[in-house]
Amino acid sequence: MTDLDQRVPTDRLAPVRTALRRAAPALLAYAGVRALGLAVLAVWSAANGKSAHQLLTARWDSLWYTRVADFGYGWEVRLPDGGVHSNLAFFPLLPWLERAVSAVSPLSYADAGLVVAWLASLAAALGIFLISERLHGRRAGICAVALWAVLPVGIVQSMAYSESLFTALAAWALYAVLRERWVWAGLFASLAGLTRPVGAAVVAAVWVAAVAFFVRERRAPWRMVLGVVLAPLGAAAYVLWVGQRTGGGLFGYLDVQAQWGNGFDGGLAFAQFIGEKLTSFPSALAGVGLIVGVALVIWLYVLCVRRGQPLPLLVYCGIVVALALCASGYFGSKPRLLLPAFPLLLPLAVALARLRNSRSAAVLGTVAVASAVYGAFWLNGSGPP
Template sequence: MTDLVQPLAPARSALRRAGPALLAFAAVRLTGIAVLAVWSAANGKSWHTLLSARWDSLWYARVADLGYGYEVHLANGDVHSNLAFFPLLPWLERLVSAVSPLGHADAGLAVSWIASLFAAWGIFAVGDRLYGPAAGTAAAVLWAVLPVGIVESMAYSESLFTALAAWALYAVLGERWIAAGLLASLAGLTRPVGAAVVAAVWVSVAVALRRGEGPRARMLLGALIAPLGAAAYVLWVGRRTGGGLLGYLDVQGQWGNGFDGGLAFARFIGERLGGPAFLAGIGLIVGVALVIWLYVKGVRQRQPLPLLVYCGIVVALALCASGYFGSKPRLLLPAFPLLFPVALALARLRRSRAVLVLAPVALASAVYGAFWLNGSGPP
């Protein structure tokens, strides 16, 4: 019996250490949901529907319910196929629905809420390992209070992906190569940006091999496992569509998604600057500049190479994609290493002062999230 209990001790200790961060994260997210419930009721809408059965949530639930093959044919000839949505979240929705009374939409909501806690724990764990528990806690809370943090409580894949990415990076930092590879593979089954996690694993393995550090066989196995999830799904889509290696890109192209180096986004900002939405254009420029500044700050603070590689790719894919521009803040949610420079600054404050700084930000985030979901919301 002792042999069965002993392996659980490190996990229990880690959970106790992360406890304050997880409680603070949960408090922020529950506040966001409470404000959303009040706002939605005042507008005659259901907060539950907004979180579980709108926009992409519906597509994930349909995959869980009907499998792949569902399409919407638009008047302009474009075809929106559910093949654009990676399978891990729908698989988990189907699993939870099979073992519980929850429907697929509510199962997706349950998966997202649980995954958001693991994501916050993973962010704390990375921050704690690098900068100490105060910075780790601040980073987890900062992730919760982001303006579009309400997405972390929706039946979307951002929380699940961030959880897998954060723990994969934590495994890399601890040189647990096979665990890192497995988590990277699962991240690759969750979102296309899983390539960023794979790249972080590969770069770390390459550096370790060059230095002659660590068990070579385990490093190579981890590197081999890392891309299997994404590669399997992309190849399957290519075979199903007859498009070969480019099949998945064709599916995304029908949705208007692609990578153009940021040209479309630049034109979008330029249109705002030249029209009545001038202030919105200025706000977008400030937002992009802030993201770039935080990344450069992380470089100057000498964040570990895997974090810089991962975060850089997430940021590049988010800012340089040609898809719906309202999605960009949501696409940046997994770029949690951007938060560490601010988390370090907060960690230097007294706890009471840090709370005074974060509390109004959390309330503002809750209000904005309620306003956003009752309006345009995330596509």
């Protein structure tokens, strides 16, 4: 028997099991926070005579995704003012997954979307943990996941929306970039580009990382070139398809978004919206809250820059924040549009990790309860448009 015959086969799943063991406390904390949010939502909704299940699966954007899964593209709603809302505004990966899960299970498209979102949120939590652990250690990784879970609009992570799916793909693309796994980074970026328009942020992160690698190493490995080529394919394919379908060419998708009232004006409309809030009481309190929220986001991003966060994360997070704050429509959506900007949480995670376990647990527990109550209140009220 040769030495080759005596070799023990490599356990390719060993790194996965090791990562899951390291991440287990973070994933358990995440699941606990989300379970608390769902429990409070169920009680609150029942008290108001509403269905928590319907709020999670069959309102707002979730309805549009299930209609894409059910009927395909072409569904439109004509508004009283003559405007048109087309389901072409919604990228296809979530509806595709809803259709796939429903095809192999007894679940409806709506429930399939909920399953996809819940599984994707766990995948996102794992990706956030691995990035944070790599940069700042295991305790910071656990805190970063917990902070992402307890965000005020964290309930969206448990809805049949695309935020969890997109955040998972973005986090894994960025983790692959940090490890210089270029092909995986390109694949995840391409899938992110099939999930939400902000997938462009993931593509930019991959490209910037590749350029930085080339400048530093003076070489371009074929895997890196392939990853760079793969990264934009998802978003480009859908945008070009929409342009061909609508006859709008390269700008067809932008025309569809314009019909929804979405655009990019550098934040002018949002600033005017805040200004209007400040002109009367009690709406002035909401205006002040918005100003504080925007200032907090900008302050956290500046902290990320000053503390030397890796360039791909800064590029990704900067684009997500810019697109969220500087879009001209749906001002109530801005908090949930910022959900994928998890690198903003890393400075807070590092600070929280320095506390004693009892203190950090007390802080996170208190915020988790507040987040659960706010999420239930929010969904039973205006909710995410």
